[in-house]
Structure formats: C-alpha cells, structure tokens
Amino acid sequence: MEQAPSSKIGKDVGYDALQKYYGKSKAVLKEEGALDRLRQTVRDAMSPRNTRDEFRQLLKADGIDTIFRINPVGRIYGVTFIDHEAGIVADGSMLGKEFSANVFNELYPASAKEERHTVEQHAEQEHEVQNHMANPVSGIVDTLLDLADARAYEEQQRIRQRKRRQNAGRCNFQL
Structure with missing residues (x-):
C-alpha cells in the first residue's frame, strides 16, 4: 500500500495543524484544575x-x-x-x-508469570524488528513514529528541566 503525504489527505492532518493542536492541548493542560478529575x-x-x-x-x-x-x-x-x-x-x-x-x-x-510473558513479548518484538528489515517501507514508518515519540519525550524533558531551573532560581532569589 502506497502512503500519501498528509497534505494529500487534508490540511487538518498536516504538520502545522498538528503543531497547533498540540499547542492548544498543552495550554489546556496548564489550566488550573484541568487534571483534577x-x-x-x-x-x-x-x-x-x-x-x-x-x-x-x-x-x-x-x-x-x-x-x-x-x-x-x-x-x-x-x-x-x-x-x-x-x-x-x-x-x-x-x-x-x-x-x-x-x-x-x-x-x-x-508476578513471575507476567515477567515471563514480558520477556517473551520482548523476544517477539525483536523478531518483528528483524521482519521489518525485510519490508523496508513498514520499517521506515515504524522508525519515523519511534523518532517522533522520542523527540516528543525529549522536548517534554527539556521543558521540565527549564521549569526546574526557573523554580530553583526563584527559590534562591527569595532566600
């Protein structure tokens, strides 16, 4: 199956639209009480x-x-x-x-049973990775999705570090 760029699907799923959506989501999460429920x-x-x-x-x-x-x-x-x-x-x-x-x-x-199951799942995932090498298109898609997840996680960590530094600076300033 050939994959189309998001621009062929519609503007609402393109990079700019997704970035705007993520920005709105971040703003909502920062609102007082958004996570209380x-x-x-x-x-x-x-x-x-x-x-x-x-x-x-x-x-x-x-x-x-x-x-x-x-x-x-x-x-x-x-x-x-x-x-x-x-x-x-x-x-x-x-x-x-x-x-x-x-x-x-x-x-x-x-539990011991869950640990065995997890180890078996890990072995299966490694086998799937080897199979993806045989199918380069799906391997590339999976790699891109993993890269996007990693970048989002890294960005989240950078934001947390900045907040910690800002909070530490405020604490030192007040003393």
Whole structure:
C-alpha cells in the first residue's frame, strides 16, 4: 500500500495543524484544575488489593485507558492515562509524584508469570524488528513514529528541566 503525504489527505492532518493542536492541548493542560478529575479518578482506583488488570478495568469504566510501559524484565518505567471524556493524555509524572512509575511498580509488582510473558513479548518484538528489515517501507514508518515519540519525550524533558531551573532560581532569589 502506497502512503500519501498528509497534505494529500487534508490540511487538518498536516504538520502545522498538528503543531497547533498540540499547542492548544498543552495550554489546556496548564489550566488550573484541568487534571483534577483525572488525578482523583486514578487515586480512587489505586489500591494494593487490586491487580494491575483490575486497576485498568476500574479506570476503563470511568472512560480512562491506562498504558503501562514495561521493560523486558517486567519493571514499570512509565504510565500514561488517556481520559477520553476530557480529551486528556497525561503521564503519571505529570499528575504528581504519587502517580510515578515507581509508585505503580511498588503497588502492582510483576508476578513471575507476567515477567515471563514480558520477556517473551520482548523476544517477539525483536523478531518483528528483524521482519521489518525485510519490508523496508513498514520499517521506515515504524522508525519515523519511534523518532517522533522520542523527540516528543525529549522536548517534554527539556521543558521540565527549564521549569526546574526557573523554580530553583526563584527559590534562591527569595532566600
């Protein structure tokens, strides 16, 4: 299947339109109270009595999808929440320290079965990467998507660093 550039599909999916949309999303997330409902719903679902899957199901019932990013040995290194009702996508760290990957790792540690499954998934992904090398077009698309994700993550980290430096500067100034 031949892929068309976004400009052939329409202006609403082009680079400029997406950048404008992302800018609006960032502004909405910075508004006072924008994440309050999401924070409270996640907080209410967090319980050591639940399993990771039960936690996901509780949030799903409230219109929130949860994505755990897990390394090959089963450790959670990131959590993303997608609130379909509010149209918000937020990492746990964006919600606050009590929603960080470390907290979820302690709350929902991987069982031996999950660790085996994760290692098997990692092996499958490596096999898929090798298959993509045989199909260069899909490999290129996947690489571009991974690069876009990495750049977005790096930009988010740069913004956080700037904010930390600004806050540190304010604290030093006030002393």
